[in-house]
Amino acid sequence: MREGMNDQVMLVNNGKDFNHENLRQLFDLGEHDLPALLSYANQIRKKQVGNEVHLRAIIEFSNYCSCHCLYCGLRAENRKISRYRLxxxxxxxxxxxxxxYGLKTIVLQSGEDQFYRPDDIARLIEFIKKHFDVAVTLSLGEHFRQxxxxxxxxxxxxxxxxxETADPILYQKLRPGKNLQxxxxCLMNLKDLxxxxxxxxxxxxxxQTLTSLIEDVLLMKKLNIEMAGIGPFLPHPDTPLGCYxxxxxxxxxxxxxxxxxxLPTIHLPATTAISTINDNGRRLALESGANVIMPNxxxxxxxxxxxxxxxxIDIIEDPEKSMKNLKKLLKEMNRTISMSYGHAIKIKKYSYYKKEAYHGFGSQ
Ligand code: SF4
Known part of the structure; x- marks a missing residue:
């Protein structure tokens, strides 16, 4: 690691001094320092969560959505896609x-689809848990605590x-009718449960500003989350942000x-969005701290x-090809596929977390 960057990274990494200012110094590192930063994160990944890569099978079971997110092709206003429910x-x-294929986690994902009653989803989960030896992750958007x-x-x-963004004003602009709080x-309710x-x-x-990107990391730290999906914004032509x-x-x-x-022990996916923006994106993400892949x-x-x-990137790849490519990549990288459920490494009692209002920037 280049001299000069070391102190700052170590300061941040000692776990005692996370604040906006010292994170800003990391964010301000230029292209010249980037390889050292990525390599340092890779070392932390290796030390904290090892060489295993966790595979999560994503199943997008409904593309109906009642929301209006300006960046998303599934937004209710987009009439150019055919809607489906599996x-x-x-x-x-x-x-x-x-x-x-040996995967031990199933991710059930959909838009915010009002068609399903909570009990419909519950029956689905129960069936999967009864008949398959897998962990189940849900990705169904905002719902009542009940x-x-x-x-x-x-x-x-x-x-x-x-x-999506820790900037409450930007959040409201990008997700009409919704607010960050x-x-x-919802995240707090989920942790609590x-x-x-x-x-x-x-x-x-x-x-989006640099300030809000720093707050994204601080918010995840504050919430003490177990996983973080981080990907580039990719403009969809059939949305209001299509020209950006x-x-x-x-x-x-x-x-x-x-x-x-x-967040040294967190699960970090090499997201599909990173692979989409760059052919080598998955490998680069795995070399920059990521330890999860979510095959479709x-x-x-x-x-x-x-x-x-x-x-x-994964739209046309069948499971056979996708898994073959993935295994080849991981072998080249001397990384192994985890055979475990891939639960959070730092599962603690949830008492560390205090429910309190988030007041946006400067609330740390
Ligand atoms: S809630 Fe999710 S699926 Fe629905 S429009 Fe927003 S980002 Fe897209």
């Missing part, structure tokens, strides 16, 4: 395929709910690395309709 049989078939409770009681282990309340919780943010959103530029690879990798440094097991005949952003 039948339970199709979902179970996808789970079976993932299990046949629904989260029902799903947790049905056996769900984890929940992904990216906060409600999102954070005993889920392992994932959040995360986009990098390079129109109107994408987030950058280097900035995304930098934030991924800083998140690993600040959504049936191929609907996959091209689940387009949050365009040119998703």
């Amino acid at each position: 039948t339970n049989q199709e979902i179970f078939q996808s789970v079976q395929t993932a299990v046949n 629904s989260y409770r029902i799903w947790r009681n049905a056996g769900a282990d984890r929940y992904l709910l990216k906060h 409600d999102r954070i309340d 005993g889920y392992q919780v994932g959040s995360g943010n986009m990098v390079g959103l129109p109107g 530029s994408a987030g950058s690879l280097s900035q995304t990798l930098k934030i991924l690395a800083i998140t690993r440094i600040v 097991f959504t049936p191929l005949y609907v996959r091209n309709q689940y387009v949050i952003y365009p040119q998703k």
